[in-house]
Each structure stands twice: as C-alpha cells, then as structure tokens.
Amino acid sequence: MTGKTHIIGGLAASLAFAQVTSYDPVLLVGAGVIGAVLPDICHGGSKIGRAFPVVSKVINKIFGHRSFTHSLLFLVLIAVFMDSFVTNEAVIAGILVGMGSHLVLDMATKNGIKLLFPLTIRVRFPITTRTGGTVEHVVLTALSLLSVYFGYEAFGYYL
Incomplete structure (x- = not known):
C-alpha cells in the first residue's frame, strides 16, 4: 500500500478505537497516523524513510523490506519500549x-509481510491487490469515508 493509504488507514483505525476508549482523541489520532507510517522505516522511498534516511538505510540493509518492521515482534518491542519511556497511554x-x-x-x-519474523513465512490475505492499483484506490476511498464517519463520532461534540 502507498503512504497515503497507510495514513488514512491509521487515521480511520485510531478514530474507530477512540469510540471505545476514553483516551484524548487528538493524541490518539495523531499518534495513530505516526504509527501507521512507522513500519515503513525499512523502505528508503517511504515517507518516514525519506525523513530518516540513515536509519532507514541501516534497517533495510540488516532486515530488508516488510520483514522485521512488519512483524509482531517489532510491534511488541515498540510496545515495551514505549511502556518504559512514554507516559501518555493515548x-x-x-x-x-x-x-x-x-x-x-x-x-x-501480493507480497504480504513477514508477520512472524524471524520466520521467513510471508503472510497475506487470500485475496490481494497490487500497491497503487485500482483496488487500493477503492480501499483508500472507503477508509476516507470511514474516517469522516468515525471523526464525526469522535469530535462531533467539539462542533
């Protein structure tokens, strides 16, 4: 998926999550967007890879693309790291x-991810699409509509 789809996906997911928590939706959503691009630090052409080119190059050289940073192991390590150093639960x-x-x-x-890294098994859905294709644009549109819906629910009381 492209960066914009990941950003809108993170926005939609964090807005949806805001519906079932009492966390500050502004902090939750802002962090959700950052989290949505973080796994692509392993790709030098990604939004975050271009922002941190040295880190991106090192991670890519060691692990490659869509492996360690796209795994449950990385997710757990980030959770442990943040639990130790970040005080805001949202x-x-x-x-x-x-x-x-x-x-x-x-x-x-189509390429999937190495969700169970360090195992080399690629995990993907039975029905896949190619990055930047028509189906991705449909997904982007659907996520955008969901973001508006969940955004109104999360922030409607501010209006």
Whole structure:
C-alpha cells in the first residue's frame, strides 16, 4: 500500500478505537497516523524513510523490506519500549493501533509481510491487490469515508 493509504488507514483505525476508549482523541489520532507510517522505516522511498534516511538505510540493509518492521515482534518491542519511556497511554495506544492498521493493509498486497519474523513465512490475505492499483484506490476511498464517519463520532461534540 502507498503512504497515503497507510495514513488514512491509521487515521480511520485510531478514530474507530477512540469510540471505545476514553483516551484524548487528538493524541490518539495523531499518534495513530505516526504509527501507521512507522513500519515503513525499512523502505528508503517511504515517507518516514525519506525523513530518516540513515536509519532507514541501516534497517533495510540488516532486515530488508516488510520483514522485521512488519512483524509482531517489532510491534511488541515498540510496545515495551514505549511502556518504559512514554507516559501518555493515548500516545502508546495510537502508535500501536496505527502500526496494526499498517500490518493489516500490507497483508492485503501480493507480497504480504513477514508477520512472524524471524520466520521467513510471508503472510497475506487470500485475496490481494497490487500497491497503487485500482483496488487500493477503492480501499483508500472507503477508509476516507470511514474516517469522516468515525471523526464525526469522535469530535462531533467539539462542533
């Protein structure tokens, strides 16, 4: 999936999660968007890879693309790290929800992800699409509509 689909996916997922929690929706959603792009730190051409080119290059050299940073192991390590250093639960939850949305979206691509890294098994859905294709644009549109719906639910009381 492309960066914009991951961003909208993280936005939709964190807005949906805001419906069932009492976390500050602004912090939750902001962190959700960051978490949604974080796994692509392993790809130098990604939004986050371009922001942190040295880190991206090192991670890619060691692990490659869609392996360690697209795994449950990475998700757990980030959770443990944040639990030790981040004091705001809304930020922690948002990052993890955003990362989860990224993994789910990339499992919908033909290449899938190494969800169970260090095992080399690629995990993908039975029906997949190619990155940037027509189906991805349909998914992006659906996620955008869900973001508006969940956004109104989460922030409607501010209006």
